[in-house]
Amino acid sequence: MKFVLGGNWKLQINTIEDTITTLRDMTSKFGTQQIDGVEIFLALPFTLLSLAKEELKGSTIQLAAQNVASTEKGAYTGEVSVESLVELDVEYVLVGHSERRIIFGEKGPELNKKMKLLLEHNLKPVYCVGETAQQRQSGLFDEVISQQLAEGFEGITEDALSEIIIAYEPVWAINNPELNPGIEIQAATPEQAIDAHKFIRSWFVTNYSDDAASRLIIQYGGSMKPSNAETLLSQSDINGGLIGGASLRSETLGPIVDIAVKLLS
């Protein structure tokens, strides 16, 4: 068994000083020794990746980006190229986070281009899927998730699957009031998460193979914190977490790492 724990800093830690303080604190607490079976990455804002590359030298914490341009090069104002991420020793790149899909209008075909571009450059996509509260209430869970997967994985070979992580992040569980107006935000129950993860894995059985599906890392994301991480991570279909708010401080990320280590022992 293996866990991949990813921190998504979003636009929450934005200065050099705060980044240095936070990374030094985290590396000293859980980033110096290789932990068998647990991988940790942090997805920082683009402008802080260069600094983080230096700070994380010699650490086991890996660097991730929150997005990438869908085109390699050209007249695309405001975009960040895959080549730049390669130079910065980025390992993982989030693709299609709900905040990108819903707030910035990113669509399936563009996300598919990003997936292919990242794979061509040996970067690992973390492909995010998730339904809104309204879609769930309307019984559209299967349809929404299947469509997001079909769009993202169009033309992607089975060989590439070992380089890709799926993050299941129900939109209604993401601690973001802008995505969830008028909704009480709370993490999925273990039962809800298990059902969703099983559904996602079965999609890969149908569209790829039993073998590829069983090896796939599927992270759960949405209000994961020390108090609920153990029940979520102890489910066999949940292979890690994509963690927002709780990844901003060692005091909350550290205990989640400890839980993963404990579950492996």
Ligand code: 13P
């Ligand atoms: P929270 O853990 O803050 O709910 O964020 C989840 C998320 O969106 C991670 O990508």
